[in-house]
Amino acid sequence: MSEKPTNDTVDNASIDAQTEQEFLEVTETQVEVLTARIAELEAQLKDSQLRAQAEIRNIQARAEREVSNAHKFGVEKFANSLLDVVDNLERAVAAAPQDEANKNLVEGLQLTQKAFLDALKKFGVDAVDPTGQAFSAELHQAVATQPASEATPANTVVTVFQKGYTLYGRLMRPAMVVVAQ
Template sequence: MANEEKAPETEATEQAQQAEQAVAEEVTAEEQAALETDPLAEEAEPELQSVAELMSQLEVAQAEAAALKDQMLRGQAEIQNIRRRAEQDVEKAHKFGVEKFATEMLAIADNLERAIEAAGDDEAVKPMREGVEMTLNMFVSGLAKFNVEQVNPEGEPFNPELHQAMSMVPAEGVEANTVVAVMQKGYTLNGRLVRPAMVMVAKG
């Protein structure tokens, strides 16, 4: 009889133990799942991805900004070069715009000089020679107002940048490479040679 009365208690105890075991197993499974899927880790991973993406975007933006800056600097340099070339062209136009006109005028000066040489010392044509000389001087002075300067290097050392040697001649008492005669005067415009002086040079 005693055994029959304890049977229900034993059964209840077994059920309680089974329930406790089931709860323990459920808790263990939840802990295991929690360990496998850590919410902080899941939250941290997207944040790390977001930072990496931002850094990548920042690098791309910095590279684009550097390229645009370089392009801007190149553009500014090109504009400055264009402006400088334009200023130089304007300056050259002002300085050498009359070069062709001056070149044409040189023939007049040459003819006036030939007329003076042809007159010589003849007293009969002295008044005419003096008039031609006056005209030549006025003409040369007029050219000088436009920075057209005469090159008359007689007695000076030969300068290949301004003179053209027609011949080498022996000359006593004169240093070698000295201009002993000017066959045709030269001219410069603002320091630039328009026509070299045709000269004879002392032989060494």
């Protein structure tokens, strides 16, 4: 009987070695699969991290742009309401008699108008006087037309009824013009 257990022991040892070898092969395969999966997940994580950082930079840039625009264009409503005052000053200067008795009055109106325009310019408001320029529907509002001549070709602004204004290049009010046809 002692021979049989020895033989069983050898067989068991052989089976154990074979099982252990199979286990090691399966484990090595699992390790390779898991290592590949870890590398894949790390790549996905790095990609996600880069995308998140790019998104954060985009959000910061957008916020800075919006703040900048708010500072630039925050005065638009206020400046727009002052344009009527500028127009009235311009009409007053044009309507005032140009004689010696009213010279000081006209000069005072002109200085007030200039100071007003300088103050608006300081905050980015610029007048648009398109006399002689080509008509542009984006910048001008045609209120009348007149026949074209040799001096004024077709589609040219002939007269300006009311100046237009821009705020940092953005149109606040189109110029009201007469266009040659």
